[in-house]
Amino acid sequence: MAEREIILEVKDLQTSFFTDDGVIPSVDHVDFHVKEGEILGIVGESGCGKSVTSLSIMGLVPSPPGKITSGQILFKGKDLTKFSEKEMRKVRGNDVAMIFQEPMTSLNPLFTIGNQLVEAITLHKKDWNKKQVKARAVEMLRLVGLPRAEELMKDYPHQLSGGMRQRVMIAMALVCDPKVLIADEPTTALDVTIQAQILKLMRELNERLKTAVIMITHDLGVVAETCERVVVMYAGKVVEEGTVDAIFRNPQHPYTKGLIASVPDMRHKKQRLYSIPGNVPKPGTIKNGCRFAARCESVFGRCTEENPPLYETSANHKTRCFLYDQKEVEVHDKTAATS
Amino acid sequence: MTQMVPNSTKEIVIQTDPSTGPWRDAWRSFSKNKVALVGAGIVLFFLLLAILGPYIAPQGINDQSLKDRLLPPSSQYWFGTDDFGRDIFSRIIHGARISLWVGFSSVVGSVVAGSILGIIAGYYGKWVDTIISRIFDIMLAFPSILLAIAVVSVLGPSLQNALIAIAIINIPNFGRLIRSKVLSIKEEEYITSAKAIGMKDVRILFSHILPNSMAPVIVAGTLAIASAIIEAAALGFLGLGAQAPAPEWGKMLADARVVLRNAPWTMIFPGIAIMLTVLGFNLMGDGLRDALDPRMKN
Numbered sequence: 001m002a003e004r005e006i007i008l009e010v011k012d013l014q015t016s017f018f019t020d021d022g023v024i025p026s027v028d029h030v031d032f033h034v035k036e037g038e039i040l041g042i043v044g045e046s047g048c049g050k051s052v053t054s055l056s057i058m059g060l061v062p063s064p065p066g067k068i069t070s071g072q073i074l075f076k077g078k079d080l081t082k083f084s085e086k087e088m089r090k091v092r093g094n095d096v097a098m099i100f101q102e103p104m105t106s107l108n109p110l111f112t113i114g115n116q117l118v119e120a121i122t123l124h125k126k127d128w129n130k131k132q133v134k135a136r137a138v139e140m141l142r143l144v145g146l147p148r149a150e151e152l153m154k155d156y157p158h159q160l161s162g163g164m165r166q167r168v169m170i171a172m173a174l175v176c177d178p179k180v181l182i183a184d185e186p187t188t189a190l191d192v193t194i195q196a197q198i199l200k201l202m203r204e205l206n207e208r209l210k211t212a213v214i215m216i217t218h219d220l221g222v223v224a225e226t227c228e229r230v231v232v233m234y235a236g237k238v239v240e241e242g243t244v245d246a247i248f249r250n251p252q253h254p255y256t257k258g259l260i261a262s263v264p265d266m267r268h269k270k271q272r273l274y275s276i277p278g279n280v281p282k283p284g285t286i287k288n289g290c291r292f293a294a295r296c297e298s299v300f301g302r303c304t305e306e307n308p309p310l311y312e313t314s315a316n317h318k319t320r321c322f323l324y325d326q327k328e329v330e331v332h333d334k335t336a337a338t339s
Numbered sequence: 340m341t342q343m344v345p346n347s348t349k350e351i352v353i354q355t356d357p358s359t360g361p362w363r364d365a366w367r368s369f370s371k372n373k374v375a376l377v378g379a380g381i382v383l384f385f386l387l388l389a390i391l392g393p394y395i396a397p398q399g400i401n402d403q404s405l406k407d408r409l410l411p412p413s414s415q416y417w418f419g420t421d422d423f424g425r426d427i428f429s430r431i432i433h434g435a436r437i438s439l440w441v442g443f444s445s446v447v448g449s450v451v452a453g454s455i456l457g458i459i460a461g462y463y464g465k466w467v468d469t470i471i472s473r474i475f476d477i478m479l480a481f482p483s484i485l486l487a488i489a490v491v492s493v494l495g496p497s498l499q500n501a502l503i504a505i506a507i508i509n510i511p512n513f514g515r516l517i518r519s520k521v522l523s524i525k526e527e528e529y530i531t532s533a534k535a536i537g538m539k540d541v542r543i544l545f546s547h548i549l550p551n552s553m554a555p556v557i558v559a560g561t562l563a564i565a566s567a568i569i570e571a572a573a574l575g576f577l578g579l580g581a582q583a584p585a586p587e588w589g590k591m592l593a594d595a596r597v598v599l600r601n602a603p604w605t606m607i608f609p610g611i612a613i614m615l616t617v618l619g620f621n622l623m624g625d626g627l628r629d630a631l632d633p634r635m636k637n
Binding site: 058060088089090091092093094097098099100101102105106107108109110111119120123124169172173176 | 527528529531532533534535536537538539546547550551
């Protein structure tokens with residue numbers, strides 16, 4: 001498993017929005033990578049830069065006002081940020097595909113499912129004949145577990161339920177065998193039972209097709225259920241990174257601890273649900289120190305002055321917190337003992 | 340790959356009528372609307388008159404019979420005769436072609452030009468949008484008939500120039516309509532997902548944005564045909580549209596002014612023809628709006 005190659009690597013990515021109030025870095029020097037066939041989760045609250053990160057990878061950051069201001073996005077070693085619009089179009093859908101949060105509005109209401117699938121295929125497979133294209137479309141609908149695929153080709157989006165539409169979206173994204181699939185909160189708009197089905201489907205497809213998946217979500221349950229590794233983002237920065245096991249068993253960053261503590265637990269019904277005090281700071285408002293300092297329970301002097309780097313706490317675990325700086329470890333042990 | 344994922348998931352499949360689609364739904368709703376059907380019937384009637392005019396009119400456009408001047412309606416001349424002894428009934432039938440032609444073609448012209456400008460303004464935004472929108476604003480600042488008169492006086496009075504003038508004055512209406520539609524549609528998620536599968540801007544514009552912004556244009560277009568017919572008649576009445584001896588309805592009204600007191604039928608029947616056509620298009624347009632506007636759906 002360790003032999004798998006890195007297929008997509010985001011290095012020092014900074015995406016900023018140029019507004020009247022100044023330049024606001026929505027994604028601030030973010031690093032992470034995805035290996036072939038891996039499912040990587042990106043977790044964080046609303047507004048922490050998850051979606052902008054994914055749009056940056058696709059080259060779809062609304063511009064203006066948005067722009068990638070520094071860093072690299074390496075896909076198979078090639079830097080996507082250097083690609084022209086024309087080159088990017090060949091990447092989108094073909095190498096890197098994306099599915100969105102709202103299956104209800106992600107399909108054009110005026111065209112049939114078949115129409116839209118066929119369009120997605122012909123964009124990249126220009127030399128295929130009609131029969132091949134149609135066969136591929138039907139095959140994909142079957143692959144995502146949709147019944148009566150042939151008839152479905154002639155249906156309009158409004159005739160399908162939300163879960164079915166999300167399956168169609170997945171089919172459409174996978175139709176050209178992309179190497180990486182970015183799923184931007186694919187289950188947020190669906191009810192819980194359908195959520196579980198879609199997640200299961202995505203896991204199955206990941207195993208079958210070996211497509212790497214970047215699962216963007218604010219739902220820790222989704223991460224625990226599907227991902228191998230997790231990147232936790234807070235206010236545009238990666239605050240913790242590690243395997244699902246490491247993060248859930250041994251959360252290190254106070255933010256991650258807070259996130260996990262605020263998941264409702266059916267076993268302890270009497271306890272009040274934990275919530276992290278305060279709100280996510282508005283992007284660009286915190287200039288110095290750790291961005292979580294204002295809400296952190298373990299905050300100490302250094303946190304408000306310096307920007308913590310990512311500390312590697314074990315082979316598969318990194319944390320952006322001074323508590324894990326060797327110099328501070330003793331202090332941390334004390335806090336751990338008292339809490 | 341050809342194998343199915345083991346059927347892990349079972350969803351309830353809603354069996355739907357295979358003959359549904361946005362346009363079919365609209366037709367169903369339209370055909371239930373009796374008033375709209377009456378409007379469509381009137382439009383169809385005049386359309387047939389326009390097409391079959393020369394074959395069904397009892398007399399030609401210019402068949403004069405000076406001994407039959409200004410005769411009241413009778414079994415021979417159903418709508419009476421005019422100053423030159425021409426059969427008004429026949430002239431109205433011939434005139435249908437002119438009015439409908441002006442109505443349709445001027446609206447098609449302004450829809451095409453307005454769509455292109457509106458799409459460019461809405462999709463590309465920024466300074467392109469500013470320039471196009473300000474030009475629209477300037478054009479809309481004039482009363483439309485005044486602008487039409489100005490255009491015709493530059494081009495010279497003729498039916499064709501009246502048509503061009505009417506087309507020009509309607510461009511900003513359609514341009515703004517499409518622009519606003521494009522602005523809202525380009526933020527839709529299916530546009531982002533079209534980009535995410537690698538589609539080109541031009542293709543997104545024409546295969547996704549344009550078809551989705553057509554519904555209000557069809558409605559506005561139908562209603563605009565009605566006003567274009569009135570504008571053409573007004574220009575004809577002012578002597579700036581069709582020239583004699585063309586049987587243009589507005590022109591017929593203008594010619595009838597002189598003899599109005601002795602022969603009111605010379606004015607009544609062309610007037611009724613204009614009114615009926617306009618009514619037909621308006622009723623049909625209202626019906627289309629009810630059928631195509633998603634907010635009107637229950």
